[in-house]
Amino acid sequence: MKKYYRLLKDCFEDKDSVLTELINLEAIQHLPKGTEFFVSDLHGEYGAFDYLLRNGSGIVRKKIEECFEETRSEKEKDNLAFVIYYPEEKIKWEVEKEGLPATQKMLADMVPDLVQLVQYIGSKYTRSKIRKLMPRHFSYIIEELLAEIERCANKEQYFQIIIDKVRYLGKLEFLIITLAELIQSLAVDHLHVVGDIYDRGPAPDLIMDRLMAFRSVDIQWGNHDVTWMGAMAGSLICMVNNIRIAARYNSLSLIEDCYGINLRPLITYSQTHYRPEPSFDPILDEGDISQEERVLLNQLQQATAILQFKLEDALIERQADFQMGHRQVLRKINYEAGTISLGQATYPLKDFNASCIDPENPGRLTEEEEALLGQLRQNFQSSERLKRHVDFLFEQGSMYLAYNDVLLYHGCIPMHDNGDFKSLRIQQTSYSGKALLDFFEEQIRKSYRRPDINEDLATDLFWYLWVGESSSLFGKTAMTTFERYYIEDKASHEEKKNPYYTLRQYPDICERILQEFGVDPQHHIVNGHTPVREIDGENPIKADGRLLVIDGGFAKGYQKTTGQAGYTLVSNSYGLELVAHKPFENIATVLAGQAGIMSTKRLVELATHRKLVKDTTIGKKLSQEIQDLEWLYRHYEDY
Incomplete structure (x- = not known):
């Protein structure tokens, strides 16, 4: 001591x-506690995520309304909001529409409003905190403007002279951009990302760059995140799965261009051994591609699917504790008849190419495949940018987090029908509830520290988290990827959810989970992972407000079945507010005033007293x- x-x-x-x-x-x-912003299931949709972060799901527009309720028209408030959301784009838009002189006059007139808004939003923070958020090149000017904005009339000329001089020196646009970014930073004090940054969408790398630049953020890993983490830890099956999904959703450029990973040998292998099949046509959320690209993605998807099933067979064989023998699907095929027996049923296979499979030992890789995958693993682990991103996921991430009396996790807490926690028995020790999630986290962190050890329990647990029945990130009895590719009967595609997803609507179950993780049972769980089917009447607020589902619905493919673009959550000193937001189209629709931020707001909890910093974690x-x-x-x- x-x-x-x-x-x-x-x-x-x-x-x-x-x-x-x-x-x-x-x-x-x-001081009042800062505003927390909760998002989930971003799935590579950088544009939509960036837009919501810039406006805080309406936080900025709400502050504008409070600050200028009766002194500015709705059009003026909207115009101010657009400048704050996208300052560079808005300035360019105005110059093209109104010309440079008119735009500069508009911007000069807007400076006092921006300064006043900085002062209003920043009133809950210390001066030193605001000062730290200011860029050095404009900190003195902004501090002077903040100090004089409400002073006596004797200082009005002083204030105006500063603005005029900035404009004269050609730095007015730069000042506007700086003030806008400062307002964005002040509007959201802390960001929670409740999993699934990766897969499906085109730009998870840009999301990661954005998160790494954000001053205060935590991440709860999602099932799509852990496979990328697993690939960097040396898991071949995680790596192949990532490539397969990228081929399925036409996002190979993420791997090749953004992360600099050479896929050409794998593409050549797939073109040598596979011909296009209808089941492997890529899924395009928007746009179209050439026939040549479509064929390439089809063949690559087939090759990586078969490699994945071969690697999974070997993994299940060496990890008997996973109890996944029923998923060694390549061993259940009658290769002569072209059928597969699953459970009590036998199904004909469609579009199935077994040319690279040894029926006597279906999990064995050929020499060509071993060399190919070994080189690919080295390519993945040599990507400096991907390593920086995965390092950040480990540094700022976890399986779950208890923060300000809220419990956050991505998927589920595996349970039995009676509400007891479901256990996983590994090496003669059973883990359930909090201990299970702690075990998962301990092991995958161990694996990441030893990237040269690749077929041990710790590394294989990355894959179990993706497909395992007792995985808190999967939460189903089986991942039916094979059936969805090769079996026509859709009954075989069913993935039965863990009872948690039914039980979570009951307050006593949520209270039990909160107690298990050391959180006051009268507080809240924030859950991602499953899109809320509002179109079918599903409510994101469950168990009398104990549990909130905030799957962001960013992936465009999900929006057809959910009826909206998902939910975000805002927590401030006055309570909790759930926001349902509309699909994001592009920046141009925002600047044209054609894109609303949210469709509805739902008050989840109104604080009995305003929460202060002393009430927080x-x-x-x-x-x-x-x-x-x-x-x-x-x-x-x-x-």
Whole structure:
């Protein structure tokens, strides 16, 4: 303990500086808590994610309304909002429409409103925090504008001279962009991403870049995230699955162009051994591609599917504790008859190419395949950009998080029909509930630290998290990828969900889960993973408000079946608000005023008293720091 206080004392030059920090922390504790923004299931749709982050699902527009309720028209408020959301694009839009002089006058007139909005939104933060968010090149000017915005008439000319001089020097647009970005930063204090950044959409890499630049963020891993994490940890099957999905949704450019991974040898292999089959036609959420590209994606998807099933057969064989023998599908095929027996039924296979499979040992890779996959693994693990992104997922991510009396996780807590937690028995030890998720996290972190060890339990658990019956990220009895490709009968495609998805509508079940994770049972669970079918009357608010499903519905393919583009959640000092948002089209529709931010808002919880920083998770840490500093202050001379 003495050593700790000596080290703490080294952080302060004298006793008065300890007192200053004490007063500062105590004052911070009594500020309103910052706004938290919850998103989930982004699925590579950078444009939609970026738009919602810029406007905070309506947070910015709401602040504009509060700040200028009676002093600005609705058109002026909208115009101000568009400048804040997309300052560069809006300026260009106005120049093309109105000309440069008119646009510059509009921007100069807008500076006082932007400064006033910075002051209004920033009123819940300390000056030092706002100062840290300002870019250095404009910090002095912005501080001066903030200081003088509400001063007496004697300073009006001083304020205007600053704006005029900035305009004269050709930096007015830059000042507008800086103020807009500052407002965006102040509007959302902390960002929660409840899983599934990757797959389906074209630009998860841009989402990762955006998250890495955000000042305060946490991530709860989704099932689509862990396969990319697994690929970097050396899992061949995770790597092949990622390529297969990219081929299915025409997003190979992510792997080849954005991450610099050479797929040409694999493409050549697929073109050598497979011909196009209807079942493997790529799925296009929008746009079209050439016939040549379509054929290439078809063949690549076939090759990676068969490689995936071969690798899965071998993985299941070496991990008997996974109890997945029923999913060694290549062993259930009658290769002469072209049929497969699953359970009590036998089905004819369609579009099935067995030319690269040894019926006597279906999980065995050919020498060509072993060399090909070994080189691919090296290519994946050598991608510096992908490694930076996966490093960030591990640094800021976890299987679950308890934060400000909210429990966040992506998929489910595996359960039995009676509400008991479902267990997974590994090496003579059973894990369930919180212990199960802790075990998963411990093991995959262990695997990532040892990327040269590839066929051990820790690495294979990445795949179990993708397909396992007791996986908290999957939550189904089986992943029927094989059946959906090769069997016509859709009854075989069914993936039976874990009872959790039925039980989560009951308050007592949610309270049991909250208690299991050490969270007050009267608080909330935030859950992603499953799109809410509002079109069929499904409600995202379950168990009398105990559980909130916020699958963002960003992937365009899901929007046809859900009836909207998903949900986001906003938590501020006054309570919780669920926001249903409309599909994002493009920036041009936003600037034209044709894209609404949200369709509906639903108040989930109204706080009985305004929450302060001292009521939060960060507040608890600050309380401990205050206690330590008080002790140090009283005993400063002793150390």
